[in-house]
Structures are given as C-alpha cells and as structure tokens.
Amino acid sequence: ITSNPLLDDVDEPVGILTRATDDAPRANATLLVLVRNNELKGLLGTMRDVERTFNSKFNYPWTFFNDKPFSDVFKRQVRAATKAECRFETIPREHWDTPEWINNDITEVSNKILVEDNIMYAQMGSYHRMCRWNSGMFYKHPALKDVRWYWRVEPNTRYFCSIDYDVFRYMEDNDKTYGYVINIYDAPQSIRTLWPTTLEFVAKHPEYLHPNNSLAWLVDGNSRPNHHRIANGYSTCHFWSNFEIGDMNFFRSEAYDKYFEYLDQAGGFFYERWGDAPVHSVGLGLFLDQSKIHWFKDIGYLHQPYYNCPSSNKCRGCKAGRFVTTPSMNPENCINNFFKYAHAD
Ligand code: GDP
Ligand code: MN
Secondary structure (H helix, E strand, O other), rough: OOHHHHHHHHOOOOOOEEEEEOOOOOOOEEEEEOOOOHHHHHHHHHHHHHHHHHHHHOOOOEEEEOOOOOOOOHHHHOOOOOOOOEEEEEEHHHHHHHOOOOOHHHHHHHHHHHHHOOOOOOOOOOHHHHHHHHHHOOHHOOHHHOOEEEEEEEOOOEEOOOOOEEEHHHHHHHHOOEEEEOEEEEOOOOOOHHHHHHHHHHOOOOOHHHOOHHHHHHOOOOOOOHHHHHHHOOOOEEEEOOOEEEHHHHHOOOHHHHHHHHHHHHOOHHOOOOOHHHHHHHHHHHHOHHEEEEOOOOEEEEEEEEOOEEOOOOOOOOOOOOOOOOHHHHHHOOOOHHOOOOOOO
16 A cells, blocks of 8 residues: 555645735746637636636636637637636647648558557547647747746646645746646557657757656656556656646757657657657656656646545545545556655655
C-alpha cells in the first residue's frame, strides 16, 4: 500500500504572498481553452466552476481556440459566463492541418493496428491533430505572442476548491515553470516509438538535457514493466495535461520547440497516437530543472474518471484522497513515482 499524499491537510495558506487584495502587479496570463462549438454546454459548467473558485477574484482573460470559427451563440453565452475579457481565436490552417509529409496510406494502416490495440480515438483524424496542436502549436498562436502564462481548461472538467491566491503569481514568485494536478500511466501502445525517437533527438542535442532533469522518473521500469517494455524504455507516467499551468517561455525555448519539430517530422502524431500529455511530460522531464515543477495539491479537480481531491475545508463535492470512483483503477495513479524520482512539492 502506497501512501496517499492527498490526505495531508492543505489548509495552510500556500500563496500567502499572492492574495487577491495585493496591489502587486498581476501576471501576464490567460485561461486557455481549445474547444468545439458543440461543447458549449460542457464548457459553461466548467467556466462556472473556474469563475466561482478562482477567476471571479482575479479576473484573468479567457482565450478560446477552435479550428473552425466560433458561432455567435457560443460567443454570446460564453461572454455571459464571466466578467473577464473573452478572446475568440481561430487556429490558422498551417497550425492545424495534417502536415504534407504525412503519408495518409500509412496513417490508415497504422491506425487500424491502434484500433485493434483498443487505443481510443485512434481512427479520428481530428484527435491526432488536436494532440499535435496541444503538443507544439498552441504557444505559437499569434494571439498569445505577448502572453507568458496559461492555465489550460477543458470543457466538462470540474473544480471543487476555493483558490484564494493568484496561482500565476505563485508560479512566478516561486520560480516555477509547470504546474500539474494528476500523474497517470499512458496506454503504451499509443507511444511505442516516442521514447526511441526522443533518444535520437537527445543524442543529436545532448546540450539540451538539464543537469537537474527528471530522467529517472521517465525511465523507471519497476513500477509497470509491461508499459516500460511496450513503450520501449519510457514508464509512460506523465502529467495529465488537460489541467496544466505553464510558462510558455519553456515551450518556446529552443530545446522544447526543436524537440517538437523533431517529433513532428517523425510522424508519430499520426502513425501512432502520441498525446500532448506524454510529449509535454518527456520534454519537461528532460529539458527542465525538476525543482521548477509544482504539484497543485490544493486544486480540487475532476476530468473523468480521475480526481485530485485535497483534504481541505475549502473544497466541496470532492472526497478527500479520492483518485477514481472505481477503486480497481487506483493503480493508474503514478504520482508517487514522480515524488520518488523527483520531488513532492
Ligand atoms: P480526451 O480528454 O483525451 O478524451 O479528449 P477531449 O475530447 O476532451 O479533447 C481534448 C480537448 O481538445 C478538449 O478541450 C476538446 O474540446 C478539444 N478538442 C478535441 N478535438 C477537437 C477538435 O477537433 N476541434 C477543436 N476545436 N477542439 C477539439
Ligand atoms: Mn478531455
């Protein structure tokens, strides 16, 4: 039985220096949402949560992205859900479309194999494009050119705990780069060649490896030997990126962006189903100082089926310590791996 770090009380004020009443300057930040017009209802529920727990106190702008233009109904209802500024952005085709070097015949054949391997969404071209955009395109959108921090929000997610400090300024003031809530294993069949391709890149560019990296976390082969074998040397443990608070300067850095370009050329976003979560995680694990990664244990969160449920009187509707409603799925949680090989804060 492993310890459950969520059962540690979190009612001490994490962000005491960054309260809503502070006069100090706000961060250069946005709430960032990739969403389709038909997800409006699920988005409004999530916006209600984010506004209630956090943004009604801090008023950070929302930026919405879509590969198609947003409808008028969508824009009207979203604007009505917040008093903060709303920006509606269309993704340029050259950031979204399948790149011309991808061979559709190969995609079709390899996706059939992924379907047989029970990889969800394998045959959906749009899902592959979405993962690629979230991996290496979002921070290149012209609308974010002058923005540094983002908090990724997905429709149909829940937020349970009142957040009474400015999380962006917390990151800035504490010299953090990336914040997460959930760590889980990935389906190894979706990323068979991600790690070998990563090693090729690192062999070409050893100078990008950070001396205080999280490599030991990435290559752990003890916790899930089968995953490690099928994913050819990667444990598959990753930051679940449907929630993340990050510094886009990291993703825009030469190391990460060249890494993304290398992966993109290799074709695994289409020939396999590389997710943005393992891609972000491997990039962060190799190129970033591990002390700059922060677990937001005080942010109560649900993206079906996984939770981050703190023990705190600031939370409503989240059972302290819960990770998943089906206890047999508790082993999908690998947050203790990150603590073991990196750190626990
Ligand atoms: P899952 O969490 O892996 O099951 O994938 P989701 O269906 O939740 O998609 C992840 C995010 O990308 C969500 O914010 C979706 O709204 C968004 N998304 C997925 N596919 C598309 C797409 O084709 N167009 C747009 N605009 N957003 C998409
Ligand atoms: Mn989702």
